[in-house]
Structures are given as C-alpha cells and as structure tokens.
Amino acid sequence: MNAWEKLYLPAVLKGMFITLSHLFKKKATIQYPEQKRSFPKVFRGLQVLNRDEEGRERCTACGLCAVACPAEAITMEAAERQPGEEHLYREEKYAAKYEINMLRCIFCGFCEEACPKDAIYLSETVTPANYSRAGFIYKKEDLLIPDPTKDPEGYQKALGHRAKKINN
Ligand code: SF4
Numbered sequence: 001m002n003a004w005e006k007l008y009l010p011a012v013l014k015g016m017f018i019t020l021s022h023l024f025k026k027k028a029t030i031q032y033p034e035q036k037r038s039f040p041k042v043f044r045g046l047q048v049l050n051r052d053e054e055g056r057e058r059c060t061a062c063g064l065c066a067v068a069c070p071a072e073a074i075t076m077e078a079a080e081r082q083p084g085e086e087h088l089y090r091e092e093k094y095a096a097k098y099e100i101n102m103l104r105c106i107f108c109g110f111c112e113e114a115c116p117k118d119a120i121y122l123s124e125t126v127t128p129a130n131y132s133r134a135g136f137i138y139k140k141e142d143l144l145i146p147d148p149t150k151d152p153e154g155y156q157k158a159l160g161h162r163a164k165k166i167n168n
C-alpha cells in the first residue's frame, strides 16, 4: 500500500458512497407489521370454521378432515343437536370440541378438500406467533368465523377470496 492508501481514506469514502447510494434505491424490506405484503391467491393460512348465511355452524363433526390430515393435527368430539338448537347448528350433529394443533399443521389444505360441508377452509391470515406451545392449539372458538347475522363486516373480512369461492 502507498502512503495515501495507508490513510484508509479512499476505502472509507468508497464505503460511505456505497451506503449513501442505497438510500435512494428501492427498499427490499418493509416495516412489518405496520406494512404488510399481499399474498398470492393460492396462499393458505390459518384455518377458519365456516358458518352458513344464517350463522349456523356448518361442521357436522364427521371427522373426514381429521382422517385426511397427514400431520394428525385435528381432533374433535361430536355431539347431537338438541331440539331448539336448530338456529345454532345446521346439521343433526355438530362439533362440541374442535381443535387444530398449528405446530403440526403443514398448511397442505387437505382438510379443506376433504370436507363435504364447506365447513373448513384455509384463510389468508398468517398464524400469529406465540410464546407457548399451548398457544398454538386453536380451539373451536378461535377458529369459528364471526356470525354473519351479528357481525356482517367481520364475517366478510374473515371470508377472504378463498372462502368466497367456496361459498358460491
Ligand atoms: S392444512 Fe393439512 S396439515 Fe393442516 S390441519 Fe389441514 S390437513 Fe392437517
């Protein structure tokens, strides 16, 4: 190195020039979670248990989704609909308990494909992070879509483009 190079000034100036030039380039990163990227239409996120247009639960606890699930992530308990509960459950049987272990789920969508009642689909919601394993066990009340007769806005938001396709 000559005396000029030994001052390291050219290297420092070159480094500063590179840093400054990046200020004016298009950023590859975004300010998540304030900013969010839109996902492609094929994106499969958190499962949603669907209701019909009258707000009744569609799931009949037939278990086909659990059988189709390669990760054995779904468990449920069936119950019989009682007289006077017709406004809550669409069919004679319903899921008294329904759980998905999101630590097992691989978002393959087989549960959605297996369901004969359009009762489950994978939404556009990313599974939120959690601090405990128990926090990743999603129960029926976590998965059920808002009742369209009580919260039409929440229902429409939760529907997303995938469920619109399913319901139509
Ligand atoms: S998306 Fe796949 S792995 Fe996840 S619960 Fe459904 S069937 Fe199981």
Ligand code: SF4
Pocket: 058, 059, 060, 061, 062, 063, 064, 065, 066, 076, 095, 114, 115, 116, 117, 118, 119, 120
């Ligand atoms: S979500 Fe569908 S496949 Fe799974 S138990 Fe309910 S009705 Fe059956």
